[in-house]
Amino acid sequence: MKKRLRRTALYIPGNDPSMIQNAGIFGSDSIVLDLEDAVSVDEKDSARLLVRNALKNINYGDTEVIVRINSLFTPFGKEDLEVIGRVHPDGIRLPKAESAQDIQEVDSFLSRIENEEGFEENSIKIMPSIESAIGLFNVFEIVRASNRVAVINFGAEDYTSDIGAERTKEGKELFDIRTRILLAARVVGIEVQDSVFAHAHDIEGLIRETKFIKQLGFDGKSVIHPAQIEPVHQVFTPTQEEINRAKRIILAIEEAKKRKSGVISLDGRMIDAPVVAKAHRILKYAQAAGVL
Amino acid sequence: MKDQIKIGQAGTLESSDVLVFVRFSPLQKGIKIELESPSEKCFGKIIIRKIEETLNLLGIKNIYIKAQDRGALDCTISARVETAVKRAQKSIGGKEE
Numbered sequence: 234m235k236k237r238l239r240r241t242a243l244y245i246p247g248n249d250p251s252m253i254q255n256a257g258i259f260g261s262d263s264i265v266l267d268l269e270d271a272v273s274v275d276e277k278d279s280a281r282l283l284v285r286n287a288l289k290n291i292n293y294g295d296t297e298v299i300v301r302i303n304s305l306f307t308p309f310g311k312e313d314l315e316v317i318g319r320v321h322p323d324g325i326r327l328p329k330a331e332s333a334q335d336i337q338e339v340d341s342f343l344s345r346i347e348n349e350e351g352f353e354e355n356s357i358k359i360m361p362s363i364e365s366a367i368g369l370f371n372v373f374e375i376v377r378a379s380n381r382v383a384v385i386n387f388g389a390e391d392y393t394s395d396i397g398a399e400r401t402k403e404g405k406e407l408f409d410i411r412t413r414i415l416l417a418a419r420v421v422g423i424e425v426q427d428s429v430f431a432h433a434h435d436i437e438g439l440i441r442e443t444k445f446i447k448q449l450g451f452d453g454k455s456v457i458h459p460a461q462i463e464p465v466h467q468v469f470t471p472t473q474e475e476i477n478r479a480k481r482i483i484l485a486i487e488e489a490k491k492r493k494s495g496v497i498s499l500d501g502r503m504i505d506a507p508v509v510a511k512a513h514r515i516l517k518y519a520q521a522a523g524v525l
Numbered sequence: 526m527k528d529q530i531k532i533g534q535a536g537t538l539e540s541s542d543v544l545v546f547v548r549f550s551p552l553q554k555g556i557k558i559e560l561e562s563p564s565e566k567c568f569g570k571i572i573i574r575k576i577e578e579t580l581n582l583l584g585i586k587n588i589y590i591k592a593q594d595r596g597a598l599d600c601t602i603s604a605r606v607e608t609a610v611k612r613a614q615k616s617i618g619g620k621e622e
Contacts, residue, residue: 250601251541286600
């Protein structure tokens, strides 16, 4: 299966037909049709059917289509899964994931639906969101609970509220959760996405935060406005200098392999497997951005 | 109760949406659809056919529907009709218009 990039996941309110039908045109790598926070309690039934029909009828092309269901602790979560699972989204974003059991419950639910509908086994991914102290405490178990778990992310507002932290633009209070979910993700080899930058009109702030999370090792970020997509993609687009160096590294290692050697030196720096892996990652991002 | 009237509503009057009102009543025989749409001349028949198709899938044979369309896609029309019908089916009684 082609490995996709997940630089941006654009939230789309699940009860807004206009935004739902246009969701694929903004160029984000993924869209997240939201049945949770963006939908009032009175409209949960309506949004669920609207999103179901959209998934059945609208062609979103290469964009990854994710549905954020309501938490399983609410009266809506299971019905969301039952209805949405049957139209095969690429992924289910599970808010307020707190334990391995939460993931296993969704996993069994999806297995039954895949079986009943004749879908490929394990083809609907689970994307848990950590939003509480207990969720973060259990994050290693959460990512290991099912091989459907493909991406992990977190909800900064709920998390800071739960631990009693202030939510600032600077985001120092999020350092711990960012590094811990990143570590958990890498242990099992899945991807990790950052929370949203809530100030939709502060593009400079968004760029600063995106550079920081990229530096930490994140694969991408959730976004709440189409205007946030391009700046995030820009940050994840390698410079020409980085691309050239990556190409040279790959060329050099291929030459070395021919000579049966695993380690070489390029411009006086040792080139070994992790450096090569980074070079491949750079070229992958360059290709996605169309600059290769 | 035999003479119970049930009503339901779903959708909005926002662009690309449709506001659907439905009423089940013992006096209603067959399907009656009232449509109001800026594109009624071009798409009126298609919209009505979509509503009928949705009702058929839901097994509804007797109902009054008023749809105020704002340029909704077929899949939106179908979702709003289904929601309005299910809300009506869940409601206990309702006020007569």
